[in-house]
Amino acid sequence: MMSKKENLNQETLEAWEANAEVWDARMGDEGNDFFNILCWPALASLLDPKPDSHILDIACGNGLTTRRLAEMGCSVTAFDFSANLIEYAKKRLADRQSKVDLRVLDATNESQLLSLGEGKFDSALSNMALFDMADIEPLFRILPKLLKPNGTFVFSLTHPCFNNASSMHVVEEMDDGEIKTVYSVKVSRYMNPYSQRGLALRNQPKPQVYFERPLQYYLNLGFQNGFVVDGFEERAFPSETPQSTPLGWGGKFSEIPAALVVRMRLTK
Numbered sequence: 142m143m144s145k146k147e148n149l150n151q152e153t154l155e156a157w158e159a160n161a162e163v164w165d166a167r168m169g170d171e172g173n174d175f176f177n178i179l180c181w182p183a184l185a186s187l188l189d190p191k192p193d194s195h196i197l198d199i200a201c202g203n204g205l206t207t208r209r210l211a212e213m214g215c216s217v218t219a220f221d222f223s224a225n226l227i228e229y230a231k232k233r234l235a236d237r238q239s240k241v242d243l244r245v246l247d248a249t250n251e252s253q254l255l256s257l258g259e260g261k262f263d264s265a266l267s268n269m270a271l272f273d274m275a276d277i278e279p280l281f282r283i284l285p286k287l288l289k290p291n292g293t294f295v296f297s298l299t300h301p302c303f304n305n306a307s308s309m310h311v312v313e314e315m316d317d318g319e320i321k322t323v324y325s326v327k328v329s330r331y332m333n334p335y336s337q338r339g340l341a342l343r344n345q346p347k348p349q350v351y352f353e354r355p356l357q358y359y360l361n362l363g364f365q366n367g368f369v370v371d372g373f374e375e376r377a378f379p380s381e382t383p384q385s386t387p388l389g390w391g392g393k394f395s396e397i398p399a400a401l402v403v404r405m406r407l408t409k
């Protein structure tokens with residue numbers, strides 16, 4: 142019989158397989174504002190990838206970050222557990238395949254992770270994916286073996302404090318001598334990990350499962366496995382960014398970070 146985590150992992154896989162086409166169409170070659178404004182500038186600066194370095198792209202989706210890294214001259218091994226998304230990634234790579242190795246692999250499975258090769262990677266990257274994984278403990282346990290000494294792991298998350306599955310976007314009007322419209326976020330769950338179904342894209346055929354964890358969960362998991370944190374950026378949309386929907390993330394929430402990017406480094 143499958144454990145609860147295995148069941149949730151299976152449901153997650155089925156959702157990503159079903160949603161792959163819509164996801165690929167939405168992200169395209171260049172990604173959306175969330176990626177380009179919030180994630181990529183901080184990922185690129187914290188990863189600081191050198192040409193010819195070997196980077197592991199974890200849960201690469203349709204290969205958005207994989208292509209950027211390959212364009213910067215890196216060798217990239219990229220994986221995702223959705224075979225459909227890896228097919229889209231292969232198509233989008235087209236003639237840039239030579240420095241990229243794309244694989245179908247489950248990040249919750251230690252032996253699959255070990256098959257990537259020990260001591261092979263200068264750095265690992267994971268954009269907006271750890272909260273999509275039913276279990277991140279195997280990944281944090283195995284990553285120190287896959288990385289070279291003092292290797293780095295850079296990952297982005299929807300900000301666990303402000304942008305989790307319990308978050309509600311609120312707009313209110315107040316009068317303090319002038320009429321003001323105030324945008325805020327209300328959060329009702331944070332401390333205890335939980336999972337909840339949700340829609341990353343409004344038109345996706347099947348809800349996916351979000352795995353919400355407090356910040357201390359991620360940080361302590363890193364510390365227990367030999368990492369320190371040596372880079373950290375909280376990312377909010379600049380106030381001039383147009384709203385995607387009236388209450389969606391955009392410039393109205395410029396004081397609230399929708400994402401964060403962390404760099405962890407092995408101490409040995």
Ligand SMILES: C[S@@+](CC[C@H](N)C(=O)[O-])C[C@H]1O[C@@H](n2cnc3c(N)ncnc32)[C@H](O)[C@@H]1O
Pocket residue numbers: 150153157168199200201202203204205206220221222223226246247248249267268269270273274275341
């Ligand atoms: C929000 S998408 C991000 C994709 C990509 N990193 C990007 O920036 O476009 C999350 C990805 O996590 C993948 N994923 C979730 N659980 C996984 C697992 N256990 N192993 C590998 N990939 C997984 C999904 O298939 C999906 O492609």
